[in-house]
Amino acid sequence: MTEGRPGSHETPAAAVLCLASASPRRRELLASIGVGVEVRPVDIDETPLPDELPEAYVLRLAREKALAGSRRSTLPTLGSDTAVVCDGRILGKPAGRSEAATMLRLLSGRVHQVLTAVAVTGPAGLLETCVTTRVFMREIDDSEMAAYWATGEPADKAGGYAIQGLASIFIERIEGSHSAVVGLPLYETAQLLVRQNVPLWCGAV
Numbered sequence: 001m002t003e004g005r006p007g008s009h010e011t012p013a014a015a016v017l018c019l020a021s022a023s024p025r026r027r028e029l030l031a032s033i034g035v036g037v038e039v040r041p042v043d044i045d046e047t048p049l050p051d052e053l054p055e056a057y058v059l060r061l062a063r064e065k066a067l068a069g070s071r072r073s074t075l076p077t078l079g080s081d082t083a084v085v086c087d088g089r090i091l092g093k094p095a096g097r098s099e100a101a102t103m104l105r106l107l108s109g110r111v112h113q114v115l116t117a118v119a120v121t122g123p124a125g126l127l128e129t130c131v132t133t134r135v136f137m138r139e140i141d142d143s144e145m146a147a148y149w150a151t152g153e154p155a156d157k158a159g160g161y162a163i164q165g166l167a168s169i170f171i172e173r174i175e176g177s178h179s180a181v182v183g184l185p186l187y188e189t190a191q192l193l194v195r196q197n198v199p200l201w202c203g204a205v
Helices: 024-032 054-070 097-107 142-150 166-170 178-182 186-195
Strands: 015-019 036-039 077-086 089-091 111-122 125-137 171-175
Touching (some): 015 054, 024 036, 054 111, 077 097, 097 142, 125 186, 142 166, 166 171
Parallel strands (some): 015 036, 015 077
Antiparallel strands (some): 077 089, 077 111, 125 171
16 A cells, blocks of 8 residues: 655545545545545554554544544545455554565465554544455466566555456455455445445535
């Protein structure tokens, strides 16, 4: 997930929500349910705390992003964070080819979890949720890992892969929310937005 520069922003005319992230995937997912956003990326420390459990970790980051973004906007503000978890270990963005291969070897032929937390500030206060999706990945050999790294796609992706991109051929099936793995659980996010009086389907015919 790429958050972008903290000082950058983008304000579509129909913005009804502040998105505290520069992630194009989250912006596209919100657009798919008719929610126009004002993009206000934030920069926070994403280092896990000692002995912090994965769910607590993603919820904390989502809260911090939402609160930081709300200080820059008068709109309700959404913050989110996604973590790939295997054997209780949080897999972040790979530092390079070697680490990306290590991550894919860990995930290859196994089931792992993707946790996505969402926090939204607004008139109802701070609302939050966390969604867990189980992802079944087929076995991947070293030549495929090398070829996938060469595409450039996994370099900025948690866990070293993008389910919505070229790595879709590695995924046998999922149990849970596909949109959560991409970046936002739309069903749960829509519920939070409605509670914060954020209109959905703006401009939909």
